[in-house]
Amino acid sequence: MADIAFEYLALALENVRGVKVTPPTHYANMQGMLSPRKERYRPQENRGTLAEFHRSKAVQQWAEWEATGPLDVDLMPVLLNMSVAPLTSPSTPTGATNTRLWAFVPTMNDDDLETASVYWGDPNVMVWSGAFGTIDTLTIASDASGTDGATMSVSGRTQKLVDEVAVTATTATISAATAAAPVVLTSTAHGLSDGDRIQISGVVGMTELNGRYFVVSESAANTMELRNEDGTDHTAYTSAGTITLMSTGPTLPSQTTGELIAGVDMQLWLDTSSAIGTTAITGRVVSAEHVIPVGYAYKFLAAGPGSSLTYTRVGRAVRSMVTTVVLELIDDAQINIFEADTSAKLRVRHNGPLIEGSWYNYVEVDTYGYFDFEDWGDLEGANRTVTLSITSEYDTTLSADFRVAVQNDNAAL
Numbered sequence: 001m002a003d004i005a006f007e008y009l010a011l012a013l014e015n016v017r018g019v020k021v022t023p024p025t026h027y028a029n030m031q032g033m034l035s036p037r038k039e040r041y042r043p044q045e046n047r048g049t050l051a052e053f054h055r056s057k058a059v060q061q062w063a064e065w066e067a068t069g070p071l072d073v074d075l076m077p078v079l080l081n082m083s084v085a086p087l088t089s090p091s092t093p094t095g096a097t098n099t100r101l102w103a104f105v106p107t108m109n110d111d112d113l114e115t116a117s118v119y120w121g122d123p124n125v126m127v128w129s130g131a132f133g134t135i136d137t138l139t140i141a142s143d144a145s146g147t148d149g150a151t152m153s154v155s156g157r158t159q160k161l162v163d164e165v166a167v168t169a170t171t172a173t174i175s176a177a178t179a180a181a182p183v184v185l186t187s188t189a190h191g192l193s194d195g196d197r198i199q200i201s202g203v204v205g206m207t208e209l210n211g212r213y214f215v216v217s218e219s220a221a222n223t224m225e226l227r228n229e230d231g232t233d234h235t236a237y238t239s240a241g242t243i244t245l246m247s248t249g250p251t252l253p254s255q256t257t258g259e260l261i262a263g264v265d266m267q268l269w270l271d272t273s274s275a276i277g278t279t280a281i282t283g284r285v286v287s288a289e290h291v292i293p294v295g296y297a298y299k300f301l302a303a304g305p306g307s308s309l310t311y312t313r314v315g316r317a318v319r320s321m322v323t324t325v326v327l328e329l330i331d332d333a334q335i336n337i338f339e340a341d342t343s344a345k346l347r348v349r350h351n352g353p354l355i356e357g358s359w360y361n362y363v364e365v366d367t368y369g370y371f372d373f374e375d376w377g378d379l380e381g382a383n384r385t386v387t388l389s390i391t392s393e394y395d396t397t398l399s400a401d402f403r404v405a406v407q408n409d410n411a412a413l
Contacts, residue, residue, distance in 0.1 A: 130158025
């Protein structure tokens with residue numbers, strides 16, 4: 001991309017898997033990208049030369065998307081629809097007015113996760129989209145000992161990419177071009193406006209412009225500038241040239257952002273016999289990370305001549321979530337739960353700013369299972385830490401093995 005600063009990533013949950021939704025409905029306020037992938041069939045053949053391959057054919061195409069950014073209570077419900085469970089409306093906590101609670105509990109006997117159309121690119125250069133977007137892994141992390149806030153990251157796939165920027169009309173003929181900074185074109189009654197994206201072709205003389213994309217600025221009735229194009233070293237214009245107006249990709253949604261979440265505001269509850277969320281662990285929580293896999297298998301099925309070569313169905317495998325916590329080793333209370341092989345219920349709440357009354361923005365993760373010892377560490381070189389993890393196991397009360405809840409002030413996705 002020519003201008004990384006202008007890139008964006010956007011999503012739209014699909015009503016039917018693989019049926020693209022346009023325009024996108026949600027900005028993903030993250031750094032991310034869509035990357036095309038292709039598999040080729042290269043047969044081994046003995047042809048009496050040292051060339052390993054003599055021919056090949058494309059047999060599968062798809063795209064992979066990944067993104068990371070601040071933990072966002074506005075975007076998280078969209079991502080959880082794709083990775084944990086479908087949920088389109090929240091509840092209102094008793095006594096609250098503006099606060100909404102989105103509680104996602106995985107369905108145990110149905111593949112009901114939603115897919116999304118994913119958009120990525122720079123509208124000044126190129127925008128791509130991929131339908132049937134999935135999440136393979138969603139990760140939530142927070143570290144009270146660091147200076148970064150809580151984060152989230154996703155990785156997944158889409159079907160093969162589609163170029164969203166296309167020719168809309170051939171609009172004008174060039175009659176002059178100045179070798180200046182920026183280049184100024186003369187084109188009688190061109191009809192273009194500032195911000196339009198154009199492609200130039202067929203110029204004689206100043207051929208440096210041919211086949212390239214530009215953004216129009218300082219547009220007048222018969223002239224326009226090519227934004228940021230320094231033509232002082234270009235070949236002198238001789239004649240001709242065609243301006244082709246290009247679309248700039250889909251209309252983007254209104255940009256909203258959730259409140260930033262700091263690691264030092266994190267809370268943790270650890271229970272064995274009592275209900276989850278009863279026993280608070282304070283003064284020793286260093287960090288927490290939750291890794292939520294989805295377990296998709298991508299199915300490439302025969303579709304006859306002219307196939308798009310991309311996957312058309314997905315299947316689900318069994319999965320488990322892993323929560324890893326780092327605790328300062330003030331005493332042996334938590335390590336003893338591991339030693340005693342006692343079933344644990346772990347709740348971690350990543351807190352954001354106040355909404356109203358006693359209700360805060362947060363992302364809350366409940367994990368049921370047994371502790372595994374991971375490592376000893378240290379906190380600022382002054383005391384030992386212990387790293388423990390829980391791989392989620394089915395809980396009969398929850399009727400699932402984990403739960404993720406988001407509290408914000410949004411009544412809709």
